[in-house]
Amino acid sequence: MPSKTVIDIDGSEAVSKVLLDLLNRFPGLASGKSVLFSTLADSSGIGFFPVSGAALQSNKEDVTGRVKQVCQYPFNIIYRAAPKSETQRIRIKEYLDALGKWLEKQPVTLSGKTYQLDAYPALSSGNRIIKAISRSSPAYLNSAYQDGIEDWLIALRLDYENEFDR
Amino acid sequence: MAKIERKYLAHFLDAGFGIKANGESTYTPSYVRLGKDLEEYNEELNPDVEVNKNILGEQNVVHNGYEVQSEVDPYYAYTGDKLFEQLAVIANERKTGDDCITTKVDVLLNADGTVEWAYREDVWVIPDSVGGDTSGVQIPFTVYNAGNRVKGTFDLTTKTFTPSTDG
Numbered sequence: 003m004p005s006k007t008v009i010d011i012d013g014s015e016a017v018s019k020v021l022l023d024l025l026n027r028f029p030g031l032a033s034g035k036s037v038l039f040s041t042l043a044d045s046s047g048i049g050f051f052p053v054s055g056a057a058l059q060s061n062k063e064d065v066t067g068r069v070k071q072v073c074q075y076p077f078n079i080i081y082r083a084a085p086k087s088e089t090q091r092i093r094i095k096e097y098l099d100a101l102g103k104w105l106e107k108q109p110v111t112l113s114g115k116t117y118q119l120d121a122y123p124a125l126s127s128g129n130r131i132i133k134a135i136s137r138s139s140p141a142y143l144n145s146a147y148q149d150g151i152e153d154w155l156i157a158l159r160l161d162y163e164n165e166f167d168r
Numbered sequence: 169m170a171k172i173e174r175k176y177l178a179h180f181l182d183a184g185f186g187i188k189a190n191g192e193s194t195y196t197p198s199y200v201r202l203g204k205d206l207e208e209y210n211e212e213l214n215p216d217v218e219v220n221k222n223i224l225g226e227q228n229v230v231h232n233g234y235e236v237q238s239e240v241d242p243y244y245a246y247t248g249d250k251l252f253e254q255l256a257v258i259a260n261e262r263k264t265g266d267d268c269i270t271t272k273v274d275v276l277l278n279a280d281g282t283v284e285w286a287y288r289e290d291v292w293v294i295p296d297s298v299g300g301d302t303s304g305v306q307i308p309f310t311v312y313n314a315g316n317r318v319k320g321t322f323d324l325t326t327k328t329f330t331p332s333t334d335g
Contacts (some may be wrong), residue, residue, distance in 0.1 A: 063207070064205055065174050065175065065177075065203040065207070065208065065209045066175055066201060066204060067173070067174075068203075068204060070205075168175070
């Protein structure tokens with residue numbers, strides 16, 4: 003019988019808030035624009051969508067009773083727009099790829115300037131620490147609608163650790 | 169009858185390594201608990217036993233004692249960790265002899281936090297390697313027990329061992 007996935011509910015909530023703030027600090031975000039949580043406007047915008055909660059990947063207890071959990075929070079970022087040309091499509095894809103790269107703490111060049119995320123923000127809940135954010139896929143066209151609107155998607159995952167005494 | 173959880177058997181190592189240089193009467197040890205990041209820690213007794221049979225078919229057992237040792241692997245370096253700092257000195261300066269000698273206290277705790285029993289013993293602490301993978305700086309080491317094992321009490325708050333007076 004397959005084992006059930008255990009979700010760290012407190013961690014999921016803490017990550018969602020902090021990650022939304024982080025995404026809105028992306029240097030490539032146009033002024034006046036913001037990344038929305040789990041929603042998108044009808045015709046344009048950027049939204050971040052958790053795929054599920056933060057799934058518990060491993061749970062280790064040391065001989066002192068200290069428990070260390072590794073959790074994984076998968077999420078998608080969707081860029082909705084109505085590109086009129088191939089160039090615009092390529093620009094959307096590059097934008098999302100740059101966002102993913104920036105979240106991985108890699109240097110990214112935007113409008114001739116290089117940016118690099120130096121540290122992940124602290125999670126407010128318990129002893130949770132973000133260890134890494136990494137791309138699960140490159141940006142790709144996820145949906146195309148009849149009115150010319152397209153949803154471009156990049157899949158990412160956030161890994162964090164949680165420690166507590168049992 | 170409840171099974172005793174592993175966390176109730178605690179092992180403390182004196183990170184000061186000053187017992188030989190200062191003597192027990194004036195020296196104040198700095199005991200730190202071993203076990204962080206260790207999913208398993210065993211004090212291997214390594215009994216030295218010879219079993220033979222005489223011509224009458226009788227089994228004879230010769231027990232020459234124990235060669236006790238334990239491995240602490242992994243041992244991650246944390247900033248401000250006094251034991252890591254001392255291990256790094258031993259490894260970096262290739263220290264031998266008395267510089268590697270300290271004491272270890274094994275304590276069995278009750279669920280209410282009181283001490284069931286405590287034993288202190290002289291030990292040699294020898295780092296095995298320095299480095300590790302990308303998960304963090306590691307300096308795993310082996311603890312070789314060196315005798316002078318005494319029973320006593322251990323104060324968990326002050327981390328102080330007091331030998332029993334009744335021997």
